[in-house]
Amino acid sequence: MTQRALALIDGEHYAPVVRAALEELPYDFVAAHLLGGTEKLREDADYGVPLAPELDRALDDHGAEIVVDLSDEPVLGPPERMRLASRVLARGLPYVGADFRFDPPELAPFPLPSLGIVGTGKRVGKTAITAHAARLLGRDRRLVVVSMGRGGPPEPELMEVAPDVEALLELSRSGRHAASDYLETAALAGVPTIGCRRCGGGLAGAVFASNVHEGARMAVELEPELVLFDGSGAALPPIETRRRILVVNAQQDPVVVTGYLNAYRHFTSDLVVLTMAEAGTGWEDLRDAATELAPVVLATVLRPRPAADVSGRRVAFFSTAPESAHGLFEQHL
Template sequence: MKRIALALIDGEHYPAVVVEALRNAADRYEIRAAVFLGGAEKLRSQSSETELVLEYGLPVVVGDDPVHALRSAIARFAPEVVVDLSDEPVLGYEQRFRLISESLARNVEYVGPDFHFSSPARDRLCSSPSLAVIGTGKRVGKTAVSAYAARIVEETSAREGVVPVSPGPAVVIVAMGRGGPAEPEVVDGRTGGLTAADLLRISRLGRHAASDYIEDAVLARVVTVGCRRCGGGLAGSPFASNVREGVRVANELRPGFVILEGSGAALPPVASDAKLLVAGAHQEVAQLTGYLGRFRLLVSDGLVLTMAEEPLASEAKVRELVKAVREVKPEVPVVPVVFRPRPAGEVKGRRVVFFSTAPEGQEEALGRYLEEHCDCRVEMVSSRLADRAALREALAGPALARAELVLTEIKAASIEVVVEEADRRGLPVVFVENLPQEAPGVRAGELQELVEGLIAAARERFERGA
């Protein structure tokens, strides 16, 4: 069966050439209309839509802006695929990615002579309301935001009397990662049972003891389902994953709510009722609003802009990002945040060292925050958890010899290097979560309001089957 299509055409090609190309495509597609992108060199006159219909032999949509014209044509003709017959100079690389993003955001494929873009899978598998937390890359704070959202779900469920199907948990996080388990694995963090010794034992068995689902369970103290994925497409589809199976495992737990946590820039390959995008304020504008970052923004209901402070991002940079976001999706709520360390155990009065993946330049601020808010003495802050050689060098220094307690985020190197060394020296370990809070100048409570709003929207959409 032929697929319903929409063609993209321009006036840099002679109309007869375009008509022939449309005729050649007719064996594969039912082309119902075309979007005229501009260019007039090969046209006999500045044609109106009516004249273009006569020229090309099918309905033609014309607009001042190709993006708006494409949106209008998709809404009007409901294509399954957009067939791109345009080229430079009318349609360059940046402009083409805008149109690809707009198409995929509407679940319409986009094809051309040597490329084919498909929207990530959107099969509706969750048997409870769901929120996907997705990102524009690695280390932008998705896990921290997912854990925060899970706590908000629990709070709103208790406050509003939302009762999961007994005896299910209020919330389950389904997290996928590059080192996740071969079969979906459930971890119940509600009792706070997983310790540094437990994770070290898992690591010594040759398993990844710091996958995001473990971090979520330990720090958010919720039920999690761990999954794996390999590869990530431009629009976020994993090459391989067991997330679908993980969602089915989560459904068996009969939760009141499901949080689907992405990995890097890869999206969970199942449908969700709402989406929250997490991007770093230190990233280039194009990573968020250009290429297929734009697609991620278009399908999201809210944006958390993390690390929105000096030296990572100036106030001017944050304003630039927010302005660029508004140009793509004016209605999307944006909350700039910073991360602050919160130990999961008692550290008052202790001499500590802290190991983090925070970007370089944050060490002094993190140490000062711990001393001021946790009443401990910080002997050293290292941001080298992603650099094992530098990490071992820091561990060999004098600071660890002065410490009574080791603080660390939960990452692969923290278990395999830091916790191993702490165990060798007989030092206790306390895990630390990165707690998101509004950036300076942002009204207190905005982040909670955003997340609560998305949770409510997800529940409402789930109930009406949207």
């Protein structure tokens, strides 16, 4: 069946050229959205389909199943095109052009109350935010965490008891990844945690392969009141959660972290948390950019603290934080 399509067009192309393309391409074009370049248009320009003044309204009113981009420079450059692609993907629709196609990540429905915590990359503090959220939310409700990582187990693995140092050392000595996110969350949050793995990550966060679906079914069998799905790097758990938190390192380049298909991550999140928002680092520029995309943006800093009493003991502290943070940690500890 031919897909109902919304065309994105510009006035740099003459209307007869665009109309001929709409008739030739293998889509059922139901409307067109004019992006710009109107100074070259004749008043009687006829595209053979209705013109929609607003993108979101066009998608609502015409029931498009795909968005086809027939525009070009100078009306739509690469940054603007990626922002449009993000908006379309956030509506759950594919976005295609002459030599590209973007599809929204496929997210499976999930029957229980759920929260997703995802990031814009590695070293953004996502796992720390996940553990903190799990501790808070697990105080007064039955909570299960499903954690996805690049070093997760081949089959979903339930950790019902927080692992101690000896248990982690035993895993490491057996050749296992003893620092996987699910182990960290189980150890620090003290809630049941299911470890899963994934491979690959697309521009919008889709994964090539994972066992998260099996992990999600395992979580349902535990009959929790809430399930927290923890992403991996910039990859999304392939589950449709009811709410989503996006974790961003405030030291990242605002052009990158709110541009490209990272805009999609912002559009589909209910809350953006900016970590490492240290005084004097200029993180406010990123906050301003993120506020244009997401409904709520909060800034915070991260500081380590012992998970148990270490008074009077000699302690070594290891961290993956950049060297610039070492002085702050030393002063705090």
